[in-house]
Amino acid sequence: MYDFAADSADCARAVEARLSDLLTEPALSGPGPAAGRLVAAMRHGSLEGGKRLRPLLVRQAAAIFSVPPAAALQAGLAVEMVHCYSLVHDDLPAMDDDDLRRGRPTVHKAFDEATAILAGDGLLTHAFALLAHPATHPDPAVRIALVAELAAGSGAGGMAGGQMRDIEGETGGFSEDDIASMQAMKTGALIRAAVRMGALLGGAEPRPLSALTAYAEAAGRAYQLADDILDVTATSDAMGKATGKDAGMGKQTFVARVGVEAARQALTAVVTEAVGYLRTFGPRADGLRATARYFASREN
Template identity: 80%
Template sequence: MYDFAADIADCALAVETALDRQLTAERLSGPGPAAGRLIAAMRHGSLAGGKRLRPLLVRQAANIFNVPPHAALMAGLAVEMVHCYSLIHDDLPAMDDDDLRRGRPTVHKAFDEATAILAGDGLLTQAFGLLSSPECHPEPATRIALVTELVAGSGTGGMVGGQMRDIEGEAGGFSGDEVATMQAMKTGALIRASVRMGAILGGADPRALSALTAYAEAAGRAFQLADDILDVTATPEAMGKATGKDAAKGKQTLVAKVGLEEAREHLKATVNDALSALRTFGPKADGLRATARYFASREN
């Protein structure tokens, strides 16, 4: 019987341990010595917190193809480094201007703005170093495919482009479809990449990859919709960061467009879409099913 609580805890511990091992002067130096303050900021922005949901998706998708968790760890770690860099940059005064993240001072508050920018840059760069290493996968073609997938999920047609659209949306005037496009890029694209990278590790055929992509896109929509609902309903203490900021900044969300109750109904339907996409995979996909349900039920 699949145990989601055990799976998410085991994955979080594996990621935390691997991050701690990677973010050291020995690993990060070359050709010159890595600056201690920069390493400390990178560690502050990525260690001791987070549910590590994106590495979990990599490992759960890979599990469908009998890839053991340890063989999916480096790819998951690369996705998590990209995610952590994005949070560090999102928290900057020029972006979302947040003082707290996971209940602790954000990197620019604990250090300074310039160091926070460089810490994000360092994590982003290191992520692709991990994917290019034989430690990630023995086959060069697979490593290239993983790099290509993470570029698509995190770049101008994905997460970074979605953040730009989010900033543009603060001026108002987005239609419902435009909100959906922005959120699919800003949040959904990295979730999509996580699932697809797990499938790539497993050598998925085009049909399986297509089904998993449909799951990932629906799961990404559910995650963002739940996040938007929590921004309205949760306390700052539960979230570990400020809430109510979407409305205050005029951010374009589905909750703002249709209201809380309709958004909750839409969330249920979106989770069902994600589950339907997995119907051909049987019990091997129970992890992905549990994660989609968790996205909708989480409280922080």
């Protein structure tokens, strides 16, 4: 029987250990020596915290195609580094202006704004170097597909574009469809990329890849809905960051439109939808099922 707690904890340990090895001056140097302050800021923004859910999704999707966890780790690390870069930049005064992340000072508070920008740049850049490395997959064509997938999920048509739409939405005028589109890009696109990258590692054919893509898109909606609910209902201590900021900043969210109870009902429905897309995979997809349900039940 699948054990979500054990699998997610094992994944988090593996990610933490490997990231700690990778984010060092020797490993990041070339052609010149990596700057120590920059590496320290990259480590501050990446280590000692985080649930590592995106690498877990890579691992769980790959497992459907009998790819062992160790063989999915490097691709998962790349997704996590992109996620961490996005948090470092989102926390900046020009964006969400947050002082806390994972219960400790954000990178621009622990260092300074310029260093935080460069730390994010470094994490993003080295994520793609990881995917290009033969250790990610022996087949260069698979590595190229992984690079393209992560670029699509994190670029102007994905996470970065969604953040731009989020900023535009602070002036109001968004419909519910606009909010859904923005959130699918800002949060959902990287979750979608993680699942699809796991499938690509396993050589998924078009039909199973399509089913997993549909699952990932629904799971991404669930994650964002839960996040918006927690911003209204959870304490800052529980979240490890400031809460209640969305309304104050004029953020366009589904919760702001329909209220917490209706949002919770929608969350239950979208998790059911996500799980439904996995029927064809049987018990092999129990990990992905558990993660979608965790998205709805998490408290931070």
